[in-house]
Amino acid sequence: MTRSDRCGAFTLLELVIALAAAAIVAAFALPGWREQIARGHRIDAVAAIYRAAQFIDMQATSMTALPAGFDRAPATGPPAYRLHLLPADESNGGYAIAADPVESGPMRGDACGAFVLDATGARSNQVAGGSVAAATSQMCWRDR
Secondary structure, X not given: OXXXXXXXXXXXXXXXXXXXXXXXXXXXXXXXXXXXXHHHHHHHHHHHHHHHHHHHHHOOOOOOOOOOOOOEEOOOOOOOEEEEEEOOOOOOOOOEEEEEEOOOOOOOXXXXXXXXXXXXXXXXXXXXXXXXXXXXXXXXXXXX
């Protein structure tokens, strides 16, 4: 073999260095990428809640369930959240809409839990036990 035949190939050391650099970049990029995906799902849930609230406000009759198309987020693809109406009482202004993470979906176990919007415009989050999570509510509804 002459010297000119070997010049076009990579050495094993060069390949290992390139793979190590790619692994380091991936180690820093993947957690941020996952958080952006989760943020996108949360934005979809909040948008679906507002869309459902507008639909309910435009109806002349009281509703007991959300119609198809208003009962999930996102509207296409596999659902990450399921929307449902909560019973009316004197504190919520006539209705409340909750967006619960789908048990087998990508948002199960999310710190924000379920998003809740009532007819008075009050926003909150409920964690798995049913308690209201005031500390995470500011973070979860931020910029929405």
